[in-house]
Amino acid sequence: MRVGVLTGGGDCPGLNAVIRAVVRKGVQEYGYTFTGFRDGWRGPLQDRTVPLGIPAVRGILPRGGTVLGSSRTNPLNEEDGIRRIQDTLRRREIDALVTIGGEDTLGVAALLSEEHGIPCVGVPKTIDNDLSATDYTFGFDTAVNIATEAIDRLHTTAESHMRVLVVEVMGRHAGWIALHSGLAGGANVILIPEQPFDIDQVCAWVTSRFKASYAPIVVVAEGAVPKDGDLVLKDQSLDSFGHVRLSGIGEWLAKQIEKRTGHEARTTVLGHIQRGGTPSAFDRWLATRFGLHAIDCVRDRDFGKMVALRGTDIVRVPLAAATARLKTVDPALYQEVGVFFG
Amino acid sequence: MRVGVLTGGGDCPGLNAVIRAVVRKGVQEYGYTFTGFRDGWRGPLQDRTVPLGIPAVRGILPRGGTVLGSSRTNPLNEEDGIRRIQDTLRRREIDALVTIGGEDTLGVAALLSEEHGIPCVGVPKTIDNDLSATDYTFGFDTAVNIATEAIDRLHTTAESHMRVLVVEVMGRHAGWIALHSGLAGGANVILIPEQPFDIDQVCAWVTSRFKASYAPIVVVAEGAVPKDGDLVLKDQSLDSFGHVRLSGIGEWLAKQIEKRTGHEARTTVLGHIQRGGTPSAFDRWLATRFGLHAIDCVRDRDFGKMVALRGTDIVRVPLAAATARLKTVDPALYQEVGVFFG
């Protein structure tokens, strides 16, 4: 049996751990051979491959990124995309395809599997942890640890100076990283995309925090927005192409807090350091177990499925579940955490 | 309402996060006052207390250990123990007791609650993660991260030299830390208390690993034992008190591997560094949520209960569940991981 593997979408600590587990178990226990497709769906589209066997996966467990490369190429947007993929798989005699990726990558896998008879198994990947079909996705724990460590360091400065410290973390549509790292780091305000914020309320928390102890730390997801959207527009600037460009929400927030409370404010923008580097132990564990179970799906010819975490168990759910619903932060959970604000 | 809080048993990263969450929510949302009992059950036994309010919990979230101190004192072994505890609680007008601890501490809480009408709420704590009533306990993720980082570092040496590297990690009765850190660290052999090991099999893995690539890394839980127990006894030495003292299993294993395979072996014994220092983000999140839910149990007068993690939810289970059954590593899971051995 010959199995293809590809990774799509943004990079995420743990991808290599999945690849390694799939290959190690596939080769050692089931005697499969493997073909690595390069750069996500672009690989089978353009028939670009890399050799994939035990030597290729040696030593990759602790390494971030993906040895297969990645891209956001979507075959549905390419002329004859699906047929070209079918051709590649047929020519290379691929019996099954393990696809590791987020909503987009798995959405294609679901379609190929259901409507075009291409035997796909999915492994969910999103650093934002916003997939409703699984308790957690790998990469998320690493990102939260990095953001938390950054917040820890800011407390020192907050104690010694009278500056509001704003930290902008990842999360365009879901506030999980902000919520977890903000709580773990002891932030005084956490702002998430799911709950448009009231800038007056933010400033009230800032002010009360100063009275209670020392300078506040504000964690804001990159996708968080104020209730009164006009506020942001009034503060826009032109980018270097001459287009209107919203400044990052972190920088915007710092300026608003300065203007409204009179307290100086500084911004840290963590950016891509949240998704790079070696995965945490939790993410390696989860990614490895996802890989082991994905190749078991192949062995069972249980296609059109995706592996998922439920409690401490790895289960199988339909691939379509991956794209069914974005898992956003429950208002009740946000309120639970709100006891630490201000 | 006046609430007592105590922490018992071995220290564990996240204890302070629980205490902080209990007090912050109790004071801010419910208007409770708090009494901290010092050093576990010894506190109410000897009426030793510490002031516990918002100022006392400021800044403790990222700190290991427990600001309340801890001990292994068991009131059931003390003369008049239960009555003395009742006296203290009555005199101090304590309406509820939040007890944070492992099997022993919570076992006492269960008894006091069920048979002596003392209103207890429990928060489970065991760095070994061996409580069947909850998916995870706080402290475990931190320990696994520390052990994994140590194993990561050993790969460098294993690549450059021809030495077998043995790492002894915590786990007297359950192999969770060995299993998770060994898998996450890419160990070539993992030995756990649940599965007495065959020293010949271990040496076979060591030898095959040398042939396949470079020197092997062996992770062994402190409670792991060989199938043929006589082996250990034959290798014993006298300790400084003149008593028979089994050497640590890690050191014993290194010597056996040297003798049987002819390969040099070195041992690292992580010891207490696994349970110290700042908690990981996961453990802070879990510990904080445990604390928030424990004080909600108090508010609901839902005594005799313990908070527990199920998937991503915090639930309540009877306190007795804490001591019902040790959660050991399932043989099927150990076998799943075995694909990486050798």
Add this chain to the structure above:
Amino acid sequence: MRVGVLTGGGDCPGLNAVIRAVVRKGVQEYGYTFTGFRDGWRGPLQDRTVPLGIPAVRGILPRGGTVLGSSRTNPLNEEDGIRRIQDTLRRREIDALVTIGGEDTLGVAALLSEEHGIPCVGVPKTIDNDLSATDYTFGFDTAVNIATEAIDRLHTTAESHMRVLVVEVMGRHAGWIALHSGLAGGANVILIPEQPFDIDQVCAWVTSRFKASYAPIVVVAEGAVPKDGDLVLKDQSLDSFGHVRLSGIGEWLAKQIEKRTGHEARTTVLGHIQRGGTPSAFDRWLATRFGLHAIDCVRDRDFGKMVALRGTDIVRVPLAAATARLKTVDPALYQEVGVFFG
């Protein structure tokens, strides 16, 4: 003998290690008593003190910030400033003053010592490492480690995606942090304040890097400027107070690179996380030795001096040396490192 201690200027990992060493040796070996002045020179100006003895310095070695607090208050700008300080010291019977701070704080100490007979000993502190009188200052190594770890993480993303990654680090006037972290992190371009950069050269490095391997990482000190300063002005925006506000150089650079090379670029702004958190082992060692030698200066009544590192020795230099000359990056050193650009 009674010794006063104060810390001035921005916070810096290692301040507490200095304070601890001064007090431990002063009390234990010389039998001195101590008075802590709060918030830098504001302390003696307003007679604000904190108790300072063995208990106050327990456990502070690994903690960032300063238990004495800090400020940028300059007594020379205060009415009657010097006389008020003299009054405080006389009233409190202070025989010597250990002042820990940067150029400003030590400049005052030099003046008080030379012209007003106030017996001062100085300990140099600047996270930017830009003091010519000492090989290194504490805090710098910690900042470089934090920035290097961030750059390490970005390599993962650079390998998997085609994005230029810009990291803005501290350094208004001197590029030491950018130079050391950029070199240690394997950056492809390093821009420092001492060498105004040619944006065309930067874009040429970016382009050549893409051809040679994968996406480049650009490290830029916050004080770096392009040769053609007009470039920046043309790209300015108004801040929330309606004033002209230059965007951060990191963000500006990312936009220029995008516009000129056509490659997408992303920015990380590390901000205050570089100066917070626990000091590295090197910084604790250096800060502790500075403290031990500073109190020896007091014992020797060798006032008007500052401790400094030369090789592996701690030496004494005149306090005035602290402010004599900014230590900037030597062009020859910058060129030496340039072999790694592009």
Add this chain to the structure above:
Amino acid sequence: MRVGVLTGGGDCPGLNAVIRAVVRKGVQEYGYTFTGFRDGWRGPLQDRTVPLGIPAVRGILPRGGTVLGSSRTNPLNEEDGIRRIQDTLRRREIDALVTIGGEDTLGVAALLSEEHGIPCVGVPKTIDNDLSATDYTFGFDTAVNIATEAIDRLHTTAESHMRVLVVEVMGRHAGWIALHSGLAGGANVILIPEQPFDIDQVCAWVTSRFKASYAPIVVVAEGAVPKDGDLVLKDQSLDSFGHVRLSGIGEWLAKQIEKRTGHEARTTVLGHIQRGGTPSAFDRWLATRFGLHAIDCVRDRDFGKMVALRGTDIVRVPLAAATARLKTVDPALYQEVGVFFG
């Protein structure tokens, strides 16, 4: 010009950074070609090489170990060793040899250079920092950071429990790692090979520490010995080969402390984790600069020299200096640090 490179002796974080710098500058600035010799002196002895050019050094900066492999093979102990090396170098037309290693490796280089006309340049490497010709060697800072972090974690347990915590660190002949990490970690006793210790004094420090605050942390170099050597012998055990085997000094010390003070004691043996994993920023900086200057020695045909750190400068010293004198801890420095004992 063709340059050979080899790495000898124990592994040490920073070796790859040296190799990369030598090759990058050699190729890019001087147009040299390179031959990598595998496994130290065994490479030229057995004519075992690896390709070494820009592609081979890509991405190795942050990686521990050495891409060239290492060994302790000494050509002086091999039949015809020197002649075989000369043959290899002649056949491969090697014009210069960059040798990276410790006392043994560089001792051979000195001899080859002085007496056999083989053009060698040396780069000093010893994790123990015990080379008198240079202020610091790379790898040392990494080891100290790892040991310090371990000690930091133990404080948590020491605070919560009444257990003496013994940490055994590297250092057979010199106590630098113990001294620096013990000081940086706030240890209460530091024992080094240079100063045979009095077990009664150690126990006195342990006892006084318990009275002053909480449980003590004892850092002991693996080569530390008690004044009364008989003590150790009386406590020996037989190893698995039936030979007398001294237990590790850490474990021995823990047992002695238990017996003599009545306090429970626990041991952590860090072992090889101190020399593995990614180098600290300081070590990468130092190793890279060593490499850049070593290849400049080659360009200047300045053979028989070794690069060394003096303050912040890289200088050249005779290769013979590497083996001239072991740099041990000065008694005055040990005494300086002694203020923190007990």
